[in-house]
Amino acid sequence: MTARALVSRAPLVAFQIALGVALVAKGLVSSGVGTALVTLALFAVWIGGTLLNSWLAARPGVLRFKAFAIPLVFGLTLLAMWEIAVRGYGVSTVILPPPSAIAVRFSHSLPILWEDFVQTVIKGALSGFVIGCVAALVTAVVVDRFDFLRRGLLPVGNFVAALPIIGIAPILVMWFGFDWQSKAAVVVVMVFFPMLVNTVEGLHDTSAMQRDLMRTYAAGYWTTLFKLRLPAAMPFIFNGLKIASTLALIGAIVAEFFGSPVRGMGFRISTSVGLLALDLVWAEIVVAAIAGSAFYGAIALLEKAVTFWHPSQRGHGH
Known part of the structure; x- marks a missing residue:
């Protein structure tokens, strides 16, 4: 990622990190360490996907099929967050099954x-x-x-x-x-x-x-x-x-x-x-x-x- 692209995306990443820290702190206060760790994992996955897509978008000459890779990374990020949220928060499979259970079925x-x-x-x-x-x-x-x-x-x-x-x-x-x-x-x-x-x-x-x-x-x-x-x-x-x-x-x-x-x-x-x-x-x-x-x-x-x-x-x- 170029320095200019990194600077332009810094406010977005900083906001996401600040929001993640606030929600983790709220989880620690209200629901305990387990919920806070799940929330932390969710924001880690989201920020990682955002940074990876930012890197792909800033380097047009590196990836030939960038138009397909960026939506793929975004979709995989959402699926990973879905899996972590359902299993980490103990959501009933009747309400929302995790992607892994859907894939098995x-x-x-x-x-x-x-x-x-x-x-x-x-x-x-x-x-x-x-x-x-x-x-x-x-x-x-x-x-x-x-x-x-x-x-x-x-x-x-x-x-x-x-x-x-x-x-x-x-x-x-x-x-x-x-x-x-x-x-x-x-x-x-x-x-x-x-x-x-x-x-x-x-x-x-x-x-x-x-x-x-x-x-x-x-x-x-x-x-x-x-x-x-x-x-x-x-x-x-x-x-x-x-x-x-x-x-x-x-x-x-x-x-x-x-x-x-x-x-x-x-x-x-x-x-x-x-x-x-x-x-x-x-x-x-x-x-x-x-x-x-x-x-x-x-x-x-x-x-x-x-x-x-x-x-x-x-x-x-x-």
């Missing part, structure tokens, strides 16, 4: 977790995401072609998008059955209108000068659409895809609370809570977090490859 429940992942993410969320987004793209082109549809459909879309999922999920489960088809239907309803609104907005993002230029080349509607307007709308389309990727997983999981076969992440979470198997609940949450992050990250990587020309993507390279 995760490793012992891989067949169940995989079955739930396929049922919820692949069959329910992914199929609904694809159907909803493709339908929204096609509908956006039709709405763009006929202006009266835009004036009539988009207000209805905003109304439907505001409907709570806990209201529409039971209805769609009764319509489409208890298997993954009803969860896909919930996902379609959730992702369709955000994707539609973003795409329609993107199709109107071209300037009058650009459209006039296409007319000087005698380009018709479809040529202008595919050569100018759709490429210009790609940042909006990918914004809709990223929003839909998070909504899809949430919708599929929540819909399983209202009826599902004996598998699925939402089903497993609801039944495990009733059995007080909170370590399995947290294992399902870990799977959902990994799946959601990977899904979002894949769309972000595809966006970077497709919209490399956009100023926002060029700015990410610095």
